[in-house]
Amino acid sequence: MSTEVEPEPAAAAEIFGDRIALARQFTDALAEHGEERGLIGPLELPRLWTRHILNCAVVAPLLRPGKVGDVGSGAGLPGLVLAIARPDVAFTLIEPMERRVTWLNEQVAELGLDNVEILRARAEEAPRYGFDQVTARAVSAFRKLVPITAPLLRLGGELVFLKGAGAQAEIDAASKELRKHRVHDVEVIVLGEGVLAEVTRVIRATVN
Numbered sequence: 001m002s003t004e005v006e007p008e009p010a011a012a013a014e015i016f017g018d019r020i021a022l023a024r025q026f027t028d029a030l031a032e033h034g035e036e037r038g039l040i041g042p043l044e045l046p047r048l049w050t051r052h053i054l055n056c057a058v059v060a061p062l063l064r065p066g067k068v069g070d071v072g073s074g075a076g077l078p079g080l081v082l083a084i085a086r087p088d089v090a091f092t093l094i095e096p097m098e099r100r101v102t103w104l105n106e107q108v109a110e111l112g113l114d115n116v117e118i119l120r121a122r123a124e125e126a127p128r129y130g131f132d133q134v135t136a137r138a139v140s141a142f143r144k145l146v147p148i149t150a151p152l153l154r155l156g157g158e159l160v161f162l163k164g165a166g167a168q169a170e171i172d173a174a175s176k177e178l179r180k181h182r183v184h185d186v187e188v189i190v191l192g193e194g195v196l197a198e199v200t201r202v203i204r205a206t207v208n
Contacts, residue, residue: 123148
């Protein structure tokens with residue numbers, strides 16, 4: 001497989017609108033430094049826009065103005081991508097690994113994002129922030145995510161997790177955790193149909 005960076009899809013400008021320049025800047029930085037810094041694998045470059053940047057960006061309309069916590073931010077997927085797309089939302093990116101925290105801080109500075117703070121911590125160590133929503137992507141199985149993320153939300157807050165084709169099966173396997181943490185209205189939302197080559201699946205749920 002080629003390790004050349006995927007050309008920017010036409011949908012990118014449509015999805016990011018007037019924030020596309022920042023999205024390009026972040027994507028270029030990830031393409032240039034992501035592999036050497038252990039943020040992405042070499043096989044991700046030919047699908048960087050489609051599989052990663054736009055996969056995250058299409059979730060932006062599900063967010064509401066307020067405070068969003070992104071758990072296990074890693075390379076900034078989805079946290080930095082969503083912060084670029086939604087300057088009206090305040091993001092806290094929660095990441096335990098120092099080298100990733102360094103990268104996130106560098107990107108926030110270089111992109112001039114004033115709606116992002118970085119917290120070096122594991123989700124279960126993080127203070128009870130009272131977030132309006134919590135996001136996560138490629139962190140853990142849904143049943144393992146619920147106990148560490150539900151306590152970060154205010155009453156009535158939402159979990160918004162990017163998941164794969166097995167999203168419904170993950171929900172089915174989490175029934176015990178959902179009851180224990182008072183998670184309800186659990187649904188799978190499919191985003192990007194007709195726009196992206198690969199759709200994005202999100203598990204959305206409310207915590208009371």
